[in-house]
Amino acid sequence: GAGVSQSPSNKVTEKGKDVELRCDPISGHTALYWYRQRLGQGLEFLIYFQGNSAPDKSGLPSDRFSAERTGESVSTLTIQRTQQEDSAVYLCASSLTGGLANEKLFFGSGTQLSVL
């Protein structure tokens, strides 16, 4: 596609429910990143994919969070048993090859998650 696409753009859920967030990276981009942005805070790194493998999961805040990527394209971020502190904008980004500090990231518009 023309850019990184994320869905849904907004998600309201009840505490304790599971949610799935989707990211479609730019076609041909092998690297994919998930970040979280809480209100008034900076971007918090969650996980990085190189192809379908995740060499860096260090940012996942708890075992309620998991992510997968299939076919070197679409990625889903799953949050189980959501808590109110999970409310944030979840951003996805992709880059051509990844693993290079000077490579440009292309971001999606994010999913605004609200846990009631």
Add this chain to the structure above:
Amino acid sequence: GNSVTQMEGPVTLSEEAFLTINCTYTATGYPSLFWYVQYPGEGLQLLLKATKADDKGSNKGFEATYRKETTSFHLEKGSVQVSDSAVYFCALGLNRDDKIIFGKGTRLHILP
């Protein structure tokens, strides 16, 4: 650990004013430095970057110089426009790591 600190916002200026948004970093090694911008309703996009000391990144009238001696990468523009209103993020990346570390962002409001 590696981190980025940027000035708190919001910053409010009148059109044609001079802009500086401060950014300092802590890193083990020699990072690349970036400024990303998020316009209202849009995703983050790269504004400019510098990959080594004394490099100057520039784009759309914005500039930032990689200062190793002061570990800084301040963003400047000589004459801001209303269309520059956005959130600006300073960031760093290290070749041996797989992630870009972002600051908290600085919201900029330009008044006509």
